Amino acid sequence: MKIAVMGSGGVGGYFGGLLARAKEDVTFIARGAHLEAIQKNGLQVKSVVGDFHIHPKATHDPGAVGPVELVLFSVKAYDTEAAGTAIRPMIGRETVVLCLLNGVDNEEKLEAILGEQHVMAGVVHILSTISAPGVISQTAGPRTIKLGEKDGRITPRVERILGVLKGCGIRAEISTQIQVDLWEKFLFICAQGGVTALGRLTVGEILACPETAAFYRGVMEEVAAVGRAKGVALPADAVERALAFARGLQPGMRSSLAHDLSQGNRLEVETLAGSVVRYGRETGVPTPYNFAIYACLKPHHDKAPAARPA
Structure with a gap:
């Protein structure tokens, strides 16, 4: 091919x-x-x-x-x-x-x-x-x-x-059901990317701390609520499935968002937390966890060079 x-x-x-x-x-x-x-x-x-x-x-x-x-x-x-x-x-x-x-x-x-x-x-x-x-x-x-x-x-x-x-x-x-699959991944990566980048933590460290694990879950729950408000048929246990997936990852895993932050690259913050915030406003769903990630990471994206070799 x-x-x-x-x-x-x-x-x-x-x-x-x-x-x-x-x-x-x-x-x-x-x-x-x-x-x-x-x-x-x-x-x-x-x-x-x-x-x-x-x-x-x-x-x-x-x-x-x-x-x-x-x-x-x-x-x-x-x-x-x-x-x-x-x-x-x-x-x-x-x-x-x-x-x-x-x-x-x-x-x-x-x-x-x-x-x-x-x-x-x-x-x-x-x-x-x-x-x-x-x-x-x-x-x-x-x-x-x-x-x-x-x-x-x-x-x-x-x-x-x-x-x-x-x-x-x-x-x-x-x-x-690729649209549902896209949103299930979106639910996961908004939490995995956002919290590993914002906290400078691995997934193992996130899940080991009750307060940070609650934040991680909260990000997922907001995405699920926004997706359902937009008509996406997410399964009832979508958040639990995503958390189970996270628990099965290598404990030292971070995310591409965290990697880009550490390298001073542009970030997919508009695509992830930023989109959740915008969809939340459109549908009337509160998204405070995602807003916190968006508000804290957006300046790093904005100050990064407009283009880097890729």
Whole structure:
């Protein structure tokens, strides 16, 4: 399958690397020092389940790639619209853009740019970052992808993509309720990202302190209340399931938001806590926990450089 990875950071670099290692026709779209390192020395992936080194095709220019069958769309959420516009030269009649971002409104933004027929939602659970130019470090998380059509149908294209992903060793599955899955992940990452970043704590440290654990749960409960107010059919035990998932993680796990904060990068705070606050205002649902995270982290995002090599 001819595949482009738009956003070759922790998520795109890891999953795209597995696809390239399995000899799929993969081109990485990257920039700056990370692109230069990939072009010169290849892409090195360090993972808790085994390291590997590949020498893939890489470019800064989607126009140089031409139409592809699949785009793994894995930029930071604050770059969704700019990156969505940039990939237009890679979109053919049958191209699928598999959205692997944090947040619950990226698919809608991409549909407005590329057309609804090209966009497919995905849900990723992984902790993986760029640790140095040309080096991806996958340090925690189950390394899974769920993908599905918006209407829940199991179509030939989603089955074909699933086959390609599983064929290279990716733990992937089809979802018939991808919007619910997106919101269940959103519920988790708003707490995991927000509290690990705000508290400079690991998930083990958060859950070991009753007061901080209550804060973590409160963030989740607000997201669940907002989602239900917006008509999302979240299961009644969504918060308990998310907490059980958190308890099963490596105790030292943090989040990409915490990593970006520590590196002085821009933050996905608008996509996470900021979105919850805005949705809460629209639906009349109080969101004080998420507002606290948003208010405290937003200045760090605002003072970060407008663009960094990724």
